Amino acid sequence: MEKVNSAAIKDKFTALYRQYSASICAGMPEPMNRQREAAISLFSERGLPEKGCERYRFTDIMAAFGHTYGYAINPNNETVDSKKAFRCAVPGLDTYTITVANGWIDAANSTIPEGVVATGLADGAQSCPDLFAQHYNRLAAVKDDTTISLNTAFARSGLFLYIPDNVTIDKPIQIVNILSGENPLMVNQRNLIVAGRGSQAKIVFCDHTLSERQFLLNNVTEIVMLDRSQLDCYSIQNLNDHSSQIASVLIEQNTDSQLLANTLTLHGGFVRNNLEVLMNGPHAEANIYGLSLPNGHQHIDNFTYIDHAVPECTSYELYKNVLNGHAVGAFGGYVLVRPNAQKTNAMQSNKNICVSSDSRMYTKPQLEIYADDVKCSHGATVGQLDENALFYMRQRGIGEDEARMMLMSAFAHEVVRTIRIPILADRYAEMIENRLRGKQAACGDCFMKCDKRG
Amino acid sequence: MDTTNIINEVTDSEYKYGFVSDIEHETIGKGLNEDVIRLISSKKEEPEWLLEFRLKAYRHWLTQTMPTWAHLDIPEIDYQDIIYYAAPKQAAKPESTEIDPELKKTFDKLGIPLDEQKALSGVAFDAVMDSVSVKTTYKDALAERGIIFCSFSEAVRNHPDLVRQYLGSVVPPTDNYFAALNSAVFSDGSFCYIPKGVRCPMELSTYFRINAAKTGQFERTLIVCDDDSYVSYLEGCTAPRRDENQLHAAIVEIVVMNNAEVKYSTVQNWYPGDREGRGGIYNFVTKRGLCKGVNAKLSWSQVETGSAITWKYPSTVLLGDGSSSEFYSVAVTNNHQQADTGTKMIHIGRNTHSRIVSKGISAGQSQNSYRGLVKVSANADGARNYSQCDSLLLGDRCGAHTFPYVECANNTAVLEHEATTSKIGEDQIFYCNQRGISTEDAVGLIVNGYAKEVLNTLPMEFAVEAQKLLQVSLEGSVG
Numbered sequence: 001m002e003k004v005n006s007a008a009i010k011d012k013f014t015a016l017y018r019q020y021s022a023s024i025c026a027g028m029p030e031p032m033n034r035q036r037e038a039a040i041s042l043f044s045e046r047g048l049p050e051k052g053c054e055r056y057r058f059t060d061i062m063a064a065f066g067h068t069y070g071y072a073i074n075p076n077n078e079t080v081d082s083k084k085a086f087r088c089a090v091p092g093l094d095t096y097t098i099t100v101a102n103g104w105i106d107a108a109n110s111t112i113p114e115g116v117v118a119t120g121l122a123d124g125a126q127s128c129p130d131l132f133a134q135h136y137n138r139l140a141a142v143k144d145d146t147t148i149s150l151n152t153a154f155a156r157s158g159l160f161l162y163i164p165d166n167v168t169i170d171k172p173i174q175i176v177n178i179l180s181g182e183n184p185l186m187v188n189q190r191n192l193i194v195a196g197r198g199s200q201a202k203i204v205f206c207d208h209t210l211s212e213r214q215f216l217l218n219n220v221t222e223i224v225m226l227d228r229s230q231l232d233c234y235s236i237q238n239l240n241d242h243s244s245q246i247a248s249v250l251i252e253q254n255t256d257s258q259l260l261a262n263t264l265t266l267h268g269g270f271v272r273n274n275l276e277v278l279m280n281g282p283h284a285e286a287n288i289y290g291l292s293l294p295n296g297h298q299h300i301d302n303f304t305y306i307d308h309a310v311p312e313c314t315s316y317e318l319y320k321n322v323l324n325g326h327a328v329g330a331f332g333g334y335v336l337v338r339p340n341a342q343k344t345n346a347m348q349s350n351k352n353i354c355v356s357s358d359s360r361m362y363t364k365p366q367l368e369i370y371a372d373d374v375k376c377s378h379g380a381t382v383g384q385l386d387e388n389a390l391f392y393m394r395q396r397g398i399g400e401d402e403a404r405m406m407l408m409s410a411f412a413h414e415v416v417r418t419i420r421i422p423i424l425a426d427r428y429a430e431m432i433e434n435r436l437r438g439k440q441a442a443c444g445d446c447f448m449k450c451d452k453r454g
Numbered sequence: 455m456d457t458t459n460i461i462n463e464v465t466d467s468e469y470k471y472g473f474v475s476d477i478e479h480e481t482i483g484k485g486l487n488e489d490v491i492r493l494i495s496s497k498k499e500e501p502e503w504l505l506e507f508r509l510k511a512y513r514h515w516l517t518q519t520m521p522t523w524a525h526l527d528i529p530e531i532d533y534q535d536i537i538y539y540a541a542p543k544q545a546a547k548p549e550s551t552e553i554d555p556e557l558k559k560t561f562d563k564l565g566i567p568l569d570e571q572k573a574l575s576g577v578a579f580d581a582v583m584d585s586v587s588v589k590t591t592y593k594d595a596l597a598e599r600g601i602i603f604c605s606f607s608e609a610v611r612n613h614p615d616l617v618r619q620y621l622g623s624v625v626p627p628t629d630n631y632f633a634a635l636n637s638a639v640f641s642d643g644s645f646c647y648i649p650k651g652v653r654c655p656m657e658l659s660t661y662f663r664i665n666a667a668k669t670g671q672f673e674r675t676l677i678v679c680d681d682d683s684y685v686s687y688l689e690g691c692t693a694p695r696r697d698e699n700q701l702h703a704a705i706v707e708i709v710v711m712n713n714a715e716v717k718y719s720t721v722q723n724w725y726p727g728d729r730e731g732r733g734g735i736y737n738f739v740t741k742r743g744l745c746k747g748v749n750a751k752l753s754w755s756q757v758e759t760g761s762a763i764t765w766k767y768p769s770t771v772l773l774g775d776g777s778s779s780e781f782y783s784v785a786v787t788n789n790h791q792q793a794d795t796g797t798k799m800i801h802i803g804r805n806t807h808s809r810i811v812s813k814g815i816s817a818g819q820s821q822n823s824y825r826g827l828v829k830v831s832a833n834a835d836g837a838r839n840y841s842q843c844d845s846l847l848l849g850d851r852c853g854a855h856t857f858p859y860v861e862c863a864n865n866t867a868v869l870e871h872e873a874t875t876s877k878i879g880e881d882q883i884f885y886c887n888q889r890g891i892s893t894e895d896a897v898g899l900i901v902n903g904y905a906k907e908v909l910n911t912l913p914m915e916f917a918v919e920a921q922k923l924l925q926v927s928l929e930g931s932v933g
Contacts (some may be wrong), residue, residue: 054523058861339851354865359834365871367856370527372847372877379872382862383828 004066008189017153028156031133039152046146055145056272058330059301061145064244064270069186069216093423095174095204102179103157103189113169117162121190122186124160131162136192139222139250145274147246151220155190161203165196165226172202172232172421179239180210191221195229195257196403200275202232202421207239207247207268215243222234222250225257227281229296232260232307232420237268238433244270253313255281264294264428265300266435276305279313279341291415293435294327294359301330302413306348308341311371317348320415322436323359327363330362333378339370348378349445353385385411403433408436413446469725472695475560478543479584479666485534488512491638494539498607498641499613504621511627511637518631521837524765524794525823525855529699531736536701538639540584540666557583560663578594580644580660584669587642592656602647603658606674609645616647620678624707624744624771632703632738636672640705643673648683648714657686657913662704664693664724664735670701674738677707679714685837686717688916691760694727697733699762704739712747712774717755719912720768721920724760731790731819734762741768745777745803752777755911757920758785758795767825769798772806772834782908783812786924787820787852795859796826801837801867810841813905816852830867837867845875846904848897 017024025033051060071444098118099109105120112118125132140148159175179187195201201440209215219240223230239245245268253259265271277286292300306315321329331350352361365378385407393403412432419425465579482493491512495505519532542557558729561581578592580603587605596603602613609617644660664671679685693700702724710716718741727734737760743752754768770779781797799808808828824843845854856873878900886896902909905924909917 057859226622353860354862354867357865359865361860362862363860363871365858365873367845367855367873367875369845369847369855369875370853372850372852375874375876377872378856379870379875380858380860381871382860382867382869384865384868405547425732431780 004062006047006050006062009062009065009125010044013150014044025154026120029122029132031125031136032121032155035137036153039149040130040270043146043149043153048146048150049194055303057332057364058328059299060348061147061246061272062242064216064246064249067184067216069184069214069345070181071186089288093172093174095172095428096169098173098175098330099157100159100175100177100189101268102181102185103187105159106185113173114335115164115167117160119160120171121156121158121160123191124162124192128160128162131194132160132192135194135224136220137222139252139278140220140248143276145248147218148220148248151188151190151218151248155220157187158190158192160408161191161193163195163199163201166198167196168200169202172204172424174204174206177205177207178210179208179215179243182211184214184365186216186218189217189219191219193221193223195223195225195231197226198221198228200230203234204421204424205233205235207235207245209240209243212240212242215239217243217245217247219246220248220250223252225251225253228257230258233262234419234421234424235263236266237271239268241267241269241298243268246272246274248274249276251275251277252280253277253284253286256283257281259283259286259288260418260420261286261288261417263290263302264415265290265294266431268298268300270299271302272301274303274305276307277315278307278309279315280309284313284314286315287418288315288317289415289418291343291412291432292321292329293324293432294321294329295324296329297326301332303332305334306336306346308335308337308344308346311341312343313341314345315347318415319350319358320354320411321361322355322411323352323361324355326356328362329362331364333365335376335378337369337371337374337376340377341371344371344374344376346374346376349381351411352382353408354382355384362436405433405436409433457535468694471692472725473563473692475556475665477556477560477665480543481537481540481666481669484537484668486538486639487535490538492544494639494641497539498610499798500610502612503618505885507627508638511634514628515634515638518634521631524825525821525857526763526765526792526794528736528763531701537666537669538672539567540669541586541639541663542583547636560665561661578658580605580658581663582642582660582673583663584666584671587644596654599652599655600649601652601654602645603931604645606640606643606645606676609676612848613645614737616678617645617676620676620707620709624709624742625705625740630740633705635675636703636705636740640672640674643675643704645675646677646685648679648685649683650680653683654685657688659688659690660910662689662691664700664702667696668698670703673704673756674727675706675715676706677718678709679711679716681712681714684715686913687719688913689718689720690723692723693735695725695728695733699734699736701736701870706739706741706768708743708752710743710745710747710750710752710777713749714747715751715894716743718743718755718768719916720756721916721923722758722760722764723755723923726760726791727762727789729789731762734791735760737761737764739765739766741766743769743779744771744773745774745779747774748776750777751779752773753780753782753911754797755908757780757908757912757923758783759792759923761793762791764793764795764932766795767798769800770808771800771802772808773802775803776805777803780805780808780911781810781812782911784815784908784920784924785812785822786815786903787817787822789818789820791818791820792826794823795923796843798827799829799839801828801830801834801839803917804834805836807838808833809839810843811907812843813908814843814854815848815904816845816854817848817902819851821853821855823857824873825857827859827861828869828871829861830864832863834864836868837864839869841871843873844904845873847875847877847903
């Protein structure tokens with residue numbers, strides 16, 4: 001890819017904001033608009049993070065921002081039959097569905113559970129003004145990543161989801177994020193999710209592209225988990241291979257809250273996931289899993305940052321990569337244990353298989369520990385399929401390809417089995433197998449005619 | 455005994471080597487510029503090419519800024535406030551065979567006998583004080599086998615071709631900020647050449663001592679091990695107690711040819727500063743070995759207990775097919791010490807193997823980081839690495855950090871990394887107490903057991919010293 005000038009990108013977005021700031025702010029709530037100026041100033045001062053800086057050591061995000069995109073400032077009226085697209089991804093899954101097209105909520109194609117607030121950002125600020133003002137951009141503002149400031153400056157579209165105190169949602173909520181259009185498009189989607197005290201929910205994010213155009217998704221999702229809340233967040237990333245995605249998920253966990261986060265990256269030309277968890281109340285527990293299966297010339301970078309700010313919290317992390325073709329995988333895992341965060345338990349593991357000779361893997365697990373009564377560990381491996389296991393299976397009459405498949409599926413299974421929605425776990429396993437066999441990730445009746453898969 | 459008392463006791467324990475010897479020094483003025491470099495070069499009667507080498511390095515250094523990426527809080531260093539050359543007066547004449555009795559006394563006090571008859575059998579020393587090498591023992595016995603072991607200045611005089619061939623070939627002057635500085639002003643150090651097929655009959659050792667005030671020490675070690683040869687090399691260092699910080703920026707270059715093996719051991723015990731963090735040595739060292747030949751082997755063992763700030767990453771470039779390298783390290787920090795240390799293993803040749811075992815122990819208010827890189831290039835088929843880095847925390851105000859980087863561009867490589875951080879388990883202490891072992895002894899026992907894997911790799915004499923050092927540094931620091 002050609003080298004893109006970072007100063008030019010900085011100027012481009014700053015100028016774009018200055019030119020269109022009136023239309024960007026129009027109709028948006030004050031808690032959002034008042035954050036924009038500081039965000040764009042920070043961005044215009046620093047620009048995007050350059051490759052080689054500690055957070056983006058192995059990933060050059062400039063190329064993704066270098067193209068010319070359209071911007072989804074207002075909802076697109078031309079609706080797609082998103083239901084169909086989504087149903088084909090996980091058939092048989094009984095969920096509440098929230099469809100988001102190019103960043104905007106498509107209410108006609110959404111079913112929202114009772115007692116839950118699920119709206120666009122402007123409506124959210126109106127229906128829950130205090131909550132919105134209190135939490136919007138609270139976690140994001142302190143982050144030292146200018147892709148987030150860029151989102152804060154430009155964000156108009158996205159989802160506000162509030163699960164009130166002690167509400168348990170009976171079915172998973174599926175948020176289907178669809179990108180479509182005839183022209184290259186950049187989407188700065190901003191989501192705010194507040195899980196009330198003692199609430200329980202399972203959320204499935206599905207990211208899809210419905211056309212073979214270049215998309216750039218620069219998403220920021222802030223999730224606040226109040227005391228005793230339980231949240232499962234599954235994310236299936238399945239964009240076309242021309243697209244780029246920077247997904248920043250910032251989570252705050254309060255006392256006794258429990259988080260399960262699971263990110264599956266099937267496709268996407270360039271994917272960078274920032275998952276940052278702030279342990280802000282004792283006895284909080286975070287279980288974080290990720291699986292990526294890049295091939296071709298894909299570049300997938302998972303960055304996680306677990307901040308143990310208070311004592312007696314537990315975090316467990318497992319990220320796996322299976323790399324094929326010329327794919328590049330990167331993992332940066334950062335665990336910070338602050339001085340008073342005694343009795344912390346933090347485990348982190350990153351395991352990778354390089355299948356092809358041209359694939360590359362970079363891993364950087366880090367521990368920074370300032371408290372002594374802790375148990376922290378991390379591990380990282382890069383390797384291949386076990387020759388002995390392959391030989392064992394071939395002795396028993398299993399063909400080599402099939403044996404490799406079985407081993408790779410077994411490798412992926414460690415992540416899949418953590419999913420607490422059985423039908424989704426089955427579908428995951430199926431999608432992974434298809435993906436590894438080089439088949440399309442979506443099933444047969446999908447109307448997408450994608451030619452670049454596999 | 456409660457924790458505070460024990461920690462106090464440890465931090466009060468004297469730095470045994472903190473004395474100052476009353477030796478007349480010949481020094482030059484403070485400051486650094488091209489004239490100073492020319493002066494150092496002329497004092498050492500160096501050939502023109504070496505002066506050029508220095509000046510080139512200096513000019514490169516001027517274009518650089520001090521690196522800030524390490525997890526260290528380094529106060530600003532005024533490079534113009536340092537004396538770059540200090541020589542004990544008598545030793546300034548390299549031909550002199552008689553040693554100043556005061557000098558001899560100093561090294562006797564440090565346990566380094568300069569008289570061959572009194573020396574530990576089987577260890578040849580090169581003793582370096584401040585900017586010059588004062589005495590190299592057993593030179594003649596080694597020369598019989600064709601082994602060259604002498605001070606760096608002597609090597610420049612007597613073996614200029616060898617020095618010229620290998621100097622800067624592993625750590626080029628442009629490598630990093632401190633390497634450039636060292637290449638510009640390095641004063642002395644050791645040179646060692648083991649010819650083809652020779653197994654060095656004794657351990658070679660360099661002992662570095664800073665004595666003069668307000669000076670920096672910039673020594674350079676160059677070891678070349680030709681085909682099928684073997685050498686075990688030891689390095690030790692101490693400095694007096696002073697309230698100001700002194701800079702030590704050294705370079706170690708090692709070249710290992712076909713089927714040769716080098717074992718390089720360090721016990722680093724520079725003055726670490728006092729309880730409040732006043733004084734101590736800034737230890738910014740670049741150490742690198744090149745496994746140039748097939749089946750070359752390089753093994754690093756280090757025990758790091760001293761220095762106010764340590765910035766040190768002994769590394770190996772595995773260029774030859776089938777070459778291998780090991781890195782064993784125990785780094786102890788106490789009081790206000792800071793250490794950012796680790797290793798780099800660069801796999802380039804086929805079937806290269808490396809193993810990293812790093813044990814960090816932090817106490818007091820110290821910060822101890824492991825930083826390591828394992829890099830496998832696209833052609834390094836069959837590369838294998840195992841890394842393990844453990845940290846032990848003694849006290850609730852210290853920090854232990856791990857920053858490993860793994861970069862793999864070859865699908866036949868197998869790389870493993872694991873790290874743990876914890877304090878000494880109460881159950882372990884309880885188990886010992888139950889069996890009549892005091893808490894104090896139990897901690898000693900556990901720490902020694904924890905570090906044993908590394909201490910076992912040290913040559914015997916060094917292992918004893920290292921074990922004692924560990925005891926002094928940590929005895930009783932119950933977390």
